Amino acid sequence: ENQLGVTPLQAAVRAGNTEAVVALLEFGASPDYESVTGETAFAIATKIGNREVMNALLSHGAAPFKANKHGLTPLSEAIATRDHKSMDHLFSVGVDPNHVMEDGSTMLIYAGKAGHAEVFSMLIQAGANLFAENSDGHSALTSAAAVGQPEICKLLVKHGVSVDHQTSAGKTALIAAAMGDQAETIKALADMGASLDMENKNSNTALT
Structure with missing residues (x-):
C-alpha cells in the first residue's frame, strides 16, 4: 500500500x-x-x-x-x-438479505430497530425473512415494537405478519411494546387488532 x-x-x-x-x-x-x-x-x-x-x-x-x-x-x-x-x-x-450479524440480528431486525422504513421495504423486496429471530428471541416485529417503531410494525403487518405473531420465546409485539413503555406503538398495534390476552412463556400479557 x-x-x-x-x-x-x-x-x-x-x-x-x-x-x-x-x-x-x-x-x-x-x-x-x-x-x-x-x-x-x-x-x-x-x-x-x-x-x-x-x-x-x-x-x-x-x-x-x-x-x-x-x-x-x-x-x-x-x-x-x-x-x-x-x-x-x-x-x-x-x-444475501438474510445475513446474520455478530449479535444475532438479521438485517431486517437491524433496519427495523433504526426505523428506516424505505430501507426496510427494500430488504423485504429482496427476500428478507420476515419471521427470523435474533439470539434474544426477538423477531423484526417484536424488536421494532420494543424500541418504539410503529411504522415498521405497520409495514410488517401489511406484508402478512400477524399482529399477534409469537416468537419462539413467546413474545408478541404488544407485550414487547408494553415492556418498553412505547405508548405510540401500543396504540398502533391496538388499532391493528392486537390481542391484550396473549401470554408469553412467563404467562405475562401486555397488561401484566
Missing part, C-alpha cells in the same frame, strides 16, 4: 479498471485486505457502484460480509446510512 494506505487493488477498484482488478487478484492480491480506513476493495466497489468490479471480486473469493473496524459490513453500513443505491448494487450481485 502507499503512504495513504491504499493498495494497488483498491486503487484499481477506485479507477473502475476491471482488467487491472482481475490481473491483481490472479497475481495474488488479497481481495479482503483492509485499508487504514478499514475498507476492503469490495466495500469500495459497492460505494462506487461498479457491479462488474464487485462481481470480479466475489468470483475471486472476496467476503461480502467482512466487517470494517467499526463492525459494519457493506450491507449493514448501507442500511445505517440509508444508502439505497449501494443496497441495490449489493442485491444485484447476490448478497
